[in-house]
Amino acid sequence: MLRSVTSRSFSNVLTLTRRCGTGNSTGTRPHLITTPIFYVNAAPHIGHVYSALQADVQHRYSALCGERSRFSTGTDEHxxxxxxxxxxxxxxxxxxxxxxxxxxxxxFNALDISYTDFVRTTESRHIEAVNRFWMILEERGYIYKGTYEGWYCTSDEAFxxxxxxxxxxxxxxxxxxxSLESGHQVHWVxxxxxxxxxSSLRPDLLQWLQTDPIHPSVFHRVVSHWLEEELPDLSVSRQRSCLTWGIPVPSDSSHVIYVWLDALVNYLTAAGYPDPNLAPWGPATHLLGKDILRFHAIYWPAFLIAAGLPPxxxxxxxxxxxxxxxxxxKSLKNVVDPAECIRRYTKDGLRYFLLRHGAAERDCDFTHNTVCTLLNSELADALxxxxxxxxxxNINPMQHFPHYHHESVPTTTHDQLHSLLKNLQKLPAEVDHWIRKFQVNKALESIDANIRRSNSFFQSQAPWKLQKGVEKEACWKDSVLYLTLESLRLYATLLLxxxxxLATVALDRxxxxxxxxxLKGNSFFAATRGESCSFQGQIFGPDRGLLFPRLERSKKNTVRI
Structure with a gap:
């Protein structure tokens, strides 16, 4: 008998999510951040790397803010x-x-992807989680035996x-x-x-969608459109005579569990499921490409709600x-090889380009000249x-943070200095806003805009021209250096x-x-507010040369396998 998920019981499921907290406080379970688990029919490409980098930024940023999170990735092997x-x-x-x-x-190791768990669907812990999850769905009346007639896409493993x-x-x-979504051929099954x-869970999915869980908003609208129509029941097994490489249905070994049901449960595996001491699992943020949106925005929350777990x-x-x-x-020979990109641009060069040039809401183009232009302009030259x-x-012979002198600010510079500090003081909040809105490219754009403001300020004040013998000019030179060095400390921290x-090299220097x-409890530009500043007089670390080497442009416009 079907155990229905009423509006009241669905609200209880959402309450579980809120009780788990956001991962910001010590007493709650860490927030779980995930990538999709990647299908092992081919080697990793730039799209896989992009998903992993976006999740890595979310995980690292949580740590930078003193929040607790875990970061899971892995491989889909059935x-x-x-x-x-x-x-x-x-x-x-x-x-x-x-x-x-x-x-x-x-x-992922070569790119410093800081995952805390790597789930393989062939692992015993995952198979145990899938078996338990299937049995709960079966016990709650959400699985039945029937005949599926319809289209099946082997390339997408999708009905x-x-x-x-x-x-x-x-x-x-x-x-x-x-398939209209992927363009891959389908066959009648x-x-x-x-x-x-x-089909019974459409009202619950509509209610979940009202919590605004899908970002950017363009994809939220796509899912809303899908849910305007009735949802057919979903086939969740294949006969073993058709497919042998999968997890057998616990109660019927003549069938194997549908690969997407198997794969999506990896998020529960990463959370420790089915250990009852870890239930309910903490709030989760899933990073994914738009091509697998239906599986994550329709099937996955439906599976979870049916099992009595928070979406x-x-x-x-x-x-x-x-x-x-x-x-x-592959047939066009225009697949970008991440390993070749690391050799050519360095790992942080590749990380920065993908995060800075990529935009979640639109497709982005990868060309060699675009990479070189952006990295030379923003990392090599500006920063x-x-x-x-x-x-x-010759400008800072003591190799330290000089003291800031309020009284040394020239009258003609007051407005420029006020504008600079105003922008710098609101930068952390801007970066926080964009990262939490899943627009890392705009966070990096804000940082770059301020780096250019600091460059303009430094150039306009020309500290190399200020005379040592004139006390007020010498004090202003120290102040200009303090402001610029402190802004660099802020930029490097935000870029971590x-x-x-690269950010660590800058902070070491x-x-x-x-x-x-x-960012937790860290104060920037304290001296400009008349507060004590531990960085005044701070000695620099060893000089390790150029922060980022300039790249040569090439007649070849792409990096190919």
Missing amino acids: GMKVQQAAFSLGLDPKEFCSSVSLKYQTM LSEGQTAERCNSEGKKIRV SEENYMFRL PQKLLVHSHWTCGGTKMS GGLLNRCTAS PAVPE LGVPPNKRT
Whole structure:
């Protein structure tokens, strides 16, 4: 018998989320931040890296603010595509999965992705979680045996309604039916499967959607449009005669569990499910690409609500990367290789470009010249140049933070200084706003705009021209250096989530101690407010050369495999 999820019981489920807290206080469970688990039918590409980087920024930023979070990623290792890929290489599926999963771990480690858990769907802990989750859905009456007739896309491992498909001509001019969302070919399937009562959960999904969980808003509108129509029940198993590489249905070994139900439960695996001591699981933020929005915004919250668990707190959705304006494809030989990009641009160079140039709400283009132009302008020239100038021995022979002198400010500079400080003092709040709104590119844009203001201020005051023998000019020179160095300390601190190694090099150069590399309880520009400032007189760390080397532009416009 179906145990219905009424509006009242759904409200209770949402209450569980609120009780878990946001991860900001010591007494609550850490906030869980996740990427999708990545399908192991191929090596990692730039889109996988982008998802991981966005989640990494959210996780690192939480730590920077003194908040508690965990960060889970992993690999999705079951399903028809994996079975076919392993067979084509003459490999055992588990052996094939292990080799590709290792590539993801190696790539993420190379990019300083600070995950705290890596879930593989072939792990025993995950299989235990999936089995338990299936049995709860079954016990609560949400799974029944029925006949599925409809379209199935092997490439997407997705069951599709008639309205989600259309006829198209392939490269040979032959008419085929394809998925409207992915463009991949679909095939008609008719088989006895286990079904999930998705149709009964539409009211609950609409209520969850009212909590504004999906960002940016353009994707929230997409899901609202999907939910305007009735939802058919979902097939959640495949017959073992069709697919052997999967987790068997606990009560019927002739069926394997649908790969997406299996995969989505990884988020529960990362939370410690089914350990009763860890229930209810804490609030979750899922990072994902727009191509898997339906699975995360329809199926996943429905599965959770049906099991009596809180739905996701946030879905942060991003668009895709193109190359030269064209969708990346192996056949077109325009797939961007992250490993080659790391060699060419450094890991922080690649991190910065993807986070700064990418925008969640629209597809973004990757070209070599765009990368070089942006990194040279913002990291090498604006940020690196400013650091080099104000730590140069001819301008700052003591190699320290000079004292700030209120009385030394020239009358003609009051307005310019006031404008500079006003922008700098509101910068942390701006960055916080954009990162929490899942617009890291705009956070980095705000930082870059202020770096340029600091450069303009430094250039206009020309401290190298101020005379040592004239007391007021010498004091103003010290003040200009203090302001510029303190602004660099702020910029480097705010950049830690995006470019951790480069920001650490800058903070090391400035001699900033580890306990001051935080936003929690950290004060900036204290001396300008007449407060005591521990950084006045602070000695710099060792000079490690250029913060970021300039890159050479190339006639080749793309980085290809």
